[in-house]
Amino acid sequence: MECLRPLDDIAAKDDCVLSQEPLEHAHFLSHIGPPLVSNALMACKPKHPFFEYVINRLNSYTGFFSWSDILHATGPFMLTDAFKNYHHVWPLISSEVANKVRLANPEEFHPHPDESMIDHMRKMCRNSQGRLLPSESFAQLQKALCNKLMSHEFGRSIDLSAYTNHHWTHTWAGKFHDPWGVYDMRIRFPVSDLLSLR
Numbered sequence: 001m002e003c004l005r006p007l008d009d010i011a012a013k014d015d016c017v018l019s020q021e022p023l024e025h026a027h028f029l030s031h032i033g034p035p036l037v038s039n040a041l042m043a044c045k046p047k048h049p050f051f052e053y054v055i056n057r058l059n060s061y062t063g064f065f066s067w068s069d070i071l072h073a074t075g076p077f078m079l080t081d082a083f084k085n086y087h088h089v090w091p092l093i094s095s096e097v098a099n100k101v102r103l104a105n106p107e108e109f110h111p112h113p114d115e116s117m118i119d120h121m122r123k124m125c126r127n128s129q130g131r132l133l134p135s136e137s138f139a140q141l142q143k144a145l146c147n148k149l150m151s152h153e154f155g156r157s158i159d160l161s162a163y164t165n166h167h168w169t170h171t172w173a174g175k176f177h178d179p180w181g182v183y184d185m186r187i188r189f190p191v192s193d194l195l196s197l198r
Contacts, residue, residue, distance in 0.1 A: 001040055001109075002165045010163065016044035016101045018083060019109035019164075021076060024145050028121045030077070037080040040166050041109045050101050054082045070172060107162060113149075114168035121149060 010017060019041035026034035044050055061078045071077050083101065113121065125146035128139075 002167060004162055004165055007163055011043065014102050016048045016050050017104055018042050018101060019104050020106045022106045022110050022113045024113040024121060024149065027141060027145055028124055029117060032077060032080060035080065035103055036076055037083045037103060038076050038110060039079055041164060049099050050086055053086050057082055109162070109164045110166045111162040116168065125149065
């Protein structure tokens, strides 16, 4: 993450704020759709109950088919699920407004999508033309996102109001931990690796 301008006003107005990945990621790369909460920038005041809630639930995100999938075990899919569930139980945890969590607009901290995914998005935009998509709302969102990407020729477009810029370097990724990025491969579960868990 590259800081583009001071975060002081964010710290002053939010007791807890989470960043959100670009809508392009949530739509083209994720099976859960928007919002897609990001681990890249998370900021809460000391003793905020959200992270206690996340930590207490971490074990429930690991299992036979997710042991090697960082995105589900500790990454954005886990954090998105925890964020959504927290707001269902939040009134039971505390009635204090200070204990809410704000999900930032993608443009605040993630002003452009992952460059290693652009070819994939371009193909999806091209292949969807003239085809029936799962629903009218899905088709409308895809058309809007494709138009946005095409408006700057699938290149970077950074809003001047952005606080940070994520460079999507995939430093967390390994050969079996990068379903869409630098290795351009989906998660695989080799039989030999699964048997070694026993």
